[in-house]
Amino acid sequence: MAPSSVRGEGARPRVPHAGELGWDDSMYDEGGESVRTVDGTRPRPDGDRADGTVPLRTQEQGPHGGDDDGRHATTGRPRRRRRILRWSAMVLSVLILGTAGAGYLYYRHLNSNLKKDDLNIGDAKDRAAKSKPNAAGQTPLNILLIGSDARNSTANQKLGGAKDTFDTPPRADVQMLLHLSADRTNMSVVSMPRDTLLQIPKCTDPKTGKTYAASTSLTMTNDSLGRGGPGCTVATWEKLTDIHIDHFIMVDFAGVVSMADAIGGVPVCVDANIYSHTSTGHGSGLKLEKGTTSVKGKQALQWLRTRYGFEDGSDIGRTKAQHQYMNSMVRQLRENATLSNPGKLRGLAETATSALTVDQSLGTVGDLYDLSKELKKVPTKRITMTTMPWVYSSDGNRVLPKPTDADKVWRLLREDIALDGKDKKKTAEKTSSDPAAADDKIAVQVQNGTRTSTLAPVPGRASAVTELLVGKGFTRAKADASAAPVEDTTLVRYPSADLEGDALRLAKVLGISSHAVEKSADVSGVTLVVGADWREGTAYKAPEDDDSTPASAKLDKGSDTGACMHVNPDYTW
Secondary structure (H helix, E strand, C coil), X not given: CCCCCCCCCCCCCCCCCCCCCCXXXXXXXXXXXXXXXXXXXXXXXXXXXXXXXXXXXXXXXCCCCECCCCEECCCCCEXXXXXXXXHHHHHHHHHHHCCCHHHXXXXXXXHHHCEEECCCCECCCCCCCCCCCCCCCCCCEEEEEEEECCCCCHHHHHHHCCHHHCCCCCCEEEEEEEXXXXXXXXXXXXXXXXXXXXXXXXXECCCCCCEECCCCCCEEHHHHHHCCCHHHHHHHHHXXXXXXXXXXXXXXXXXXXXXXXXXXXXXXXXXXXXXXXXXXXXCCCCEECCEEEEECHHHHHHHHHCCCCECCCCHHHHHHHHHXXXXXXXXXXHHCCCCCCHHHHHHHHHHHHHHEEEEHHHCCHHHHHHHHXXXXXXXXXXXXXXXXXXXXXXXXXXXXECCCHHHHHHHHHHCCCCCCCCCCCCCCCCCCCCCCCCHHHCCEEEEECECCCCCCCCCCHHHHHHHHHHHCCCCCEEECCCCCCECCCXXXXXXXXXXXXXXXXXXXXXXXXXXXXXXXXXXXXXXXXECHHHCCCCCCCCCCCCCCCCCCCCCEECCCCCCCEXXXXXXXX
């Protein structure tokens, strides 16, 4: 089943074999058959019994069915790993994803634990085009990870804030966009600092019907969650990045604590003793000694919330600490995938499903399981995390997406180009199943986007390029003096799939890369935005493709076991 599909309510799940659940081949014989059947016997090709099985091992036999020297009695092969792994695989398959009786009822119970919400509640749900399959028919996945600071329960209130904040609108204090490549060879994760200023779109709460108007001024991105739920945070990301988001996964304070406990702790590192506490009572309360500590429970939450104490005390240091935690957690889960205690396995399933809020198409244990299989395909060394390139706002208290650099990161994700720079160069031009109309039938709006941070727009530039287009046969081209966008590079935008072919045709005639053709809800027809790279002349010279990650997007590697957070000297003890 594809990760984005939904299982029928009455459909019973497929039982995954133990290898899919994270166990290795030590639970199976060389031919892939189960080492023991449910009744404790093992099939034998030589038919020692009439039913083709041999008895359970006796006390005189070694712990792996052989002699006490630990070798298999028949084959002489070295003994396999602890039999508890074999038994756990069977128990988990029946207990969590069983197809009958109590196993199936428990599966239904876990499904009921999951909280579900609408994926996108913005007023322009189709503004970002869905990712297209690659040549092999594989499609990328974009998943928004949200950490909520909701104080809507006693547990969250106790963990999160003062009494006067109880049941106030939640905020999305952690936001990370996880991009899983189409071929599943790499994963790129981009964090957005919670105090990033941007435009939040109009959103409608699906539960109450309340409509939240689009922000009329720059607003902190974490406010998006309080405007109808996680679907508004998704809409905000799509408006900023033009990246279609397939799923979201949200967890609150109590969920972080319970998940960290269920995992058994996550190793993190600081380069000095740290105590996140100020004289005025601010800070997460995190107190650790220099070196590596396995944090869980409330301490894990403190780590994820600390800003006073890491690096420069800003949200940027906090996102880096969150990257270290997530990378370490992934390694921890992979290294300890073979949990030997069925009770722990059930506890982890119970905790995870109770802690998460997901979109409707990710709303069953089966859907999450299928997604986890896709994520597991990526080797740790190809997991890359970064923080959105940013600049300080004019007052120095907030941040803004860094012009050009942030846009480039979003483009790399849209075009499924790995941030770690290890992809083979993607040179294929975009194509469309929508045939282009004749040039003289394509209506084109031309906008002057030549303004820069240091230069005024070139007067009359839209009109000059319009004349150029008419001379090339685009007789329905018109200058649009009502819009004055600011674009570093020249772009072609179109509003819907039925105009994609026309947009690509226009780009081809002008020598504009097909990768500079993008779907946008901000235009009503095929629109040419003349950027700052075409301030003069009649021939457009496209910039050379540069698929490298901007230097301002500092990368944190999933395989970096030596990562250690720098402690601000003002917060040592």
